[in-house]
Amino acid sequence: MDLSCAQLIIEPSIFACIYVALEVAFLDIMVHNYRDIMAKPPNTRRLASGSRQRTRRQQALSAQGATHPRPQAVTDPLFRDSSFFDPNDLVQVKYEMLRSVQQEGRSVVEAAASSGLSRPVFYVAQELFQRGGLPGLLPRKRGPKRPHKLSDEALAALAQAIQEAGRMLKGEELAALLAQRFGVEAHPRSIIRRLLPYLRREEKKLR
Numbered sequence: 001m002d003l004s005c006a007q008l009i010i011e012p013s014i015f016a017c018i019y020v021a022l023e024v025a026f027l028d029i030m031v032h033n034y035r036d037i038m039a040k041p042p043n044t045r046r047l048a049s050g051s052r053q054r055t056r057r058q059q060a061l062s063a064q065g066a067t068h069p070r071p072q073a074v075t076d077p078l079f080r081d082s083s084f085f086d087p088n089d090l091v092q093v094k095y096e097m098l099r100s101v102q103q104e105g106r107s108v109v110e111a112a113a114s115s116g117l118s119r120p121v122f123y124v125a126q127e128l129f130q131r132g133g134l135p136g137l138l139p140r141k142r143g144p145k146r147p148h149k150l151s152d153e154a155l156a157a158l159a160q161a162i163q164e165a166g167r168m169l170k171g172e173e174l175a176a177l178l179a180q181r182f183g184v185e186a187h188p189r190s191i192i193r194r195l196l197p198y199l200r201r202e203e204k205k206l207r
Contacts, residue, residue: 058088065139066090069176073116091137093117094125118173120161124181139180150191154182155198158191
């Protein structure tokens, strides 16, 4: 049936009413969704995104061998509930440890302890930073686990670290120092077996 001119004039008003009704319904849905979103805590809304970022960062640190071996031991306030300071980032932890001693006047013992590290590790990190800046704190590529890699130079450095610490370092500490300073990875027991005879020889030389 053909539409008359009167129908053409009337029907647009009907469509306008339908359009307004649909628009009101759409706005009502948007308001309810907004309320649901805002009812959730801000931390919950950011949780998924933050978790993905942390996962990617952890993977990158692990790939570079730059993960802190004991992140739970880092007690420095800077690393508590921070999105920037990461206790898992060994390079960042070492840098802040050095900076707190140099710029804030903290003692080496306090700075090392709050960083979850030992005094010998502090002195090695300090030397590496003085020689190479921030890149000097990056982990070196580790070599094979072979005892013959323990040169006299490496043994002398470990002996000096023991002397500075004023105690016999644990095998794990010696292994960390060896890897950091010389890029050599060796089993803690292998290091002790090679180091003890070296210390005895050096002691005899001093007699």
